Amino acid sequence: DADVTQTPRNRITKTGKRIMLECSQTKGHDRMYWYRQDPGLGLRLIYYSFDVKDINKGEISDGYSVSRQAQAKFSLSLESAIPNQTALYFCATGHRNEQFFGPGTRLTVL
Amino acid sequence: TQLLEQSPQFLSIQEGENLTVYCNSSSVFSSLQWYRQEPGEGPVLLVTVVTGGEVKKLKRLTFQFGDARKDSSLHITAAQPGDTGLYLCAGASLTSGSRLTFGEGTQLTVNP
Numbered sequence: 714d715a716d717v718t719q720t721p722r723n724r725i726t727k728t729g730k731r732i733m734l735e736c737s738q739t740k741g742h743d744r745m746y747w748y749r750q751d752p753g754l755g756l757r758l759i760y761y762s763f764d765v766k767d768i769n770k771g772e773i774s775d776g777y778s779v780s781r782q783a784q785a786k787f788s789l790s791l792e793s794a795i796p797n798q799t800a801l802y803f804c805a806t807g808h809r810n811e812q813f814f815g816p817g818t819r820l821t822v823l
Numbered sequence: 824t825q826l827l828e829q830s831p832q833f834l835s836i837q838e839g840e841n842l843t844v845y846c847n848s849s850s851v852f853s854s855l856q857w858y859r860q861e862p863g864e865g866p867v868l869l870v871t872v873v874t875g876g877e878v879k880k881l882k883r884l885t886f887q888f889g890d891a892r893k894d895s896s897l898h899i900t901a902a903q904p905g906d907t908g909l910y911l912c913a914g915a916s917l918t919s920g921s922r923l924t925f926g927e928g929t930q931l932t933v934n935p
Contacts, residue, residue, distance in 0.1 A: 717865075744921055755927040756866070756911070763921075771922075803865050810854045810915040812923060814865030 716740045717815035719804050725821045732791040734818050736804030744807035745787040747771075747779060749800040750817075756803065762787055794822040826850070827914055829926035837934050839901050844929045846912035847894045853917050855895045857886055860909040860928075902933045 717738045726732055736745065747759040748771075758771030760779040768779060776798060778790045791798055799822045805812040830845045846855070854873040858866035870879050872888035872895065879886045883906075885898040899906055909930050913923040 753927065756925040758922060761922065805865075807921050810921055810923070811856060811868055811871055812913075812921075813868065814858075817863075817865050
């Protein structure tokens with residue numbers, strides 16, 4: 714079984730809808746991250762969490778929110794999706810300076 | 824803001840050729856990682872380098888960290904079609920904690 718799982722893997726939604734992307738990990742890492750990937754822009758950090766009570770904004774947090782429900786679970790929400798949030802979204806866990814990524818969610822906002 | 828610049832952005836070569844990908848910055852990093860990403864999947868960690876001048880080898884892949892810890896290179900010997908993918912470098916600084924700064928990636932295609 715994969716160490717970092719993401720659901721759903723693909724999602725198409727409409728402008729204005731609320732969307733939640735979920736991430737679970739079995740690696741036992743305290744640190745978890747959410748990134749988005751766009752062609753030509755690389756991976757950009759949205760939010761990160763060092764433990765259940767610690768949530769931090771990344772470089773592009775506007776329009777997003779997160780919840781760390783447990784050490785193993787970190788979800789990302791788009792309260793009101795807009796088309797420029799169409800992207801690949803990755804969850805990752807971290808140990809020291811190394812990060813381990815999930816398989817990604819391809820989100821399309823129409 | 825720390826930036827990592829990768830070059831080239833795209834690289835298409837024939838099987839058996841050698842290649843080098845570069846990752847450069849004006850900032851000093853406490854460690855630097857290289858990842859490979861295939862279509863439809865997340866990035867997979869290949870190596871971490873932490874000491875200036877460090878060289879690590881992973882089969883046909885050779886990774887080097889610059890003496891000043893501001894740059895790194897990835898050299899692939901006798902490339903194979905299975906090496907095709909997006910190669911990403913990522914650095915951690917002394918002030919960023921475990922947050923990583925990612926380069927934009929090098930898309931490598933190895934043609935049979």
